Amino acid sequence: MRAPASDLPLVLEDVSLQAGATVILDCLNLTIVPGAPTLIVGPNGAGKTSLLRLCMGLDAPSAGRVTWGGRADRAMTRRAILFQRPVMLRRTAAANVDYALAQAGCPRHERADRVAALLDRVGLSGLAQRPARRLSGGEQQRLALARALARDPEILLLDEPTANLDPAATRGVEEIVLSAVQSGIKIVMASHDLGQVRRLAGDVIFLVRGALCERACTADFLDHPTTPEAAAFLRGDLVI
Numbered sequence: 001m002r003a004p005a006s007d008l009p010l011v012l013e014d015v016s017l018q019a020g021a022t023v024i025l026d027c028l029n030l031t032i033v034p035g036a037p038t039l040i041v042g043p044n045g046a047g048k049t050s051l052l053r054l055c056m057g058l059d060a061p062s063a064g065r066v067t068w069g070g071r072a073d074r075a076m077t078r079r080a081i082l083f084q085r086p087v088m089l090r091r092t093a094a095a096n097v098d099y100a101l102a103q104a105g106c107p108r109h110e111r112a113d114r115v116a117a118l119l120d121r122v123g124l125s126g127l128a129q130r131p132a133r134r135l136s137g138g139e140q141q142r143l144a145l146a147r148a149l150a151r152d153p154e155i156l157l158l159d160e161p162t163a164n165l166d167p168a169a170t171r172g173v174e175e176i177v178l179s180a181v182q183s184g185i186k187i188v189m190a191s192h193d194l195g196q197v198r199r200l201a202g203d204v205i206f207l208v209r210g211a212l213c214e215r216a217c218t219a220d221f222l223d224h225p226t227t228p229e230a231a232a233f234l235r236g237d238l239v240i
């Protein structure tokens, strides 16, 4: 049997994104390879969410080219994305995962076992029958991760998944992210949290006003930033 084609490397060549006269992303050149998580950081409005949407193939660039494993086909068979504010179906936690599995083409007779395994993977087995919208913010993020993992992705794109969570809930989400890394999934994640960058990232993409300001391994970015913008951001100055 032929191995399924890989979506990696994910390559952006001279990619720009515009909405009318507004330049959202400006001529980005990036290669994302397998391995430790790549974190996208930058001030509000820098273009992090827009970049994740391009990486998922949800939006097409206005100029330039995005390719997955050398292919420009935007079919999303091997990718999943978690939005900053995931919307839960008005059903139980288990039914939300079941729906995601059905969408991913999982046969009905396999679904009950896979729902149980996915809820276990995100630590929600005890809440399977709880209406999803009654879960806490942290539990909803973990459920959203279970739904994303239901797609069996090679690349998992996460948009600030811990932005509104307290430290305990953040740790719960980070543990799931790390277990996904262990199982070989490439994580590309937007974050505002420099502690999280230090804990999770292998490398960092730093965006300012839609432009790639710095791309470096985590230690270099945090300890030896090469641009004044990155140095200011790391000091906690307001970079606008």
Ligand SMILES: Nc1ncnc2c1ncn2[C@@H]1O[C@H](COP(=O)(O)OP(=O)(O)OP(=O)(O)O)[C@@H](O)[C@H]1O
Pocket: 019, 022, 024, 042, 043, 044, 045, 046, 047, 048, 049, 050, 051
């Ligand atoms: N469809 C659109 N039309 C016009 N402007 C847009 C559109 N989508 C995004 N923008 C603008 O592009 C810029 C980047 O937005 P984006 O949401 O990607 O930033 P971000 O880095 O994710 O910000 P945040 O940290 O607040 O989540 C913002 O100024 C936003 O208003």
Ligand SMILES: [Mg+2]
Pocket: 048, 049, 050, 084, 159, 190
């Ligand atoms: Mg955003």
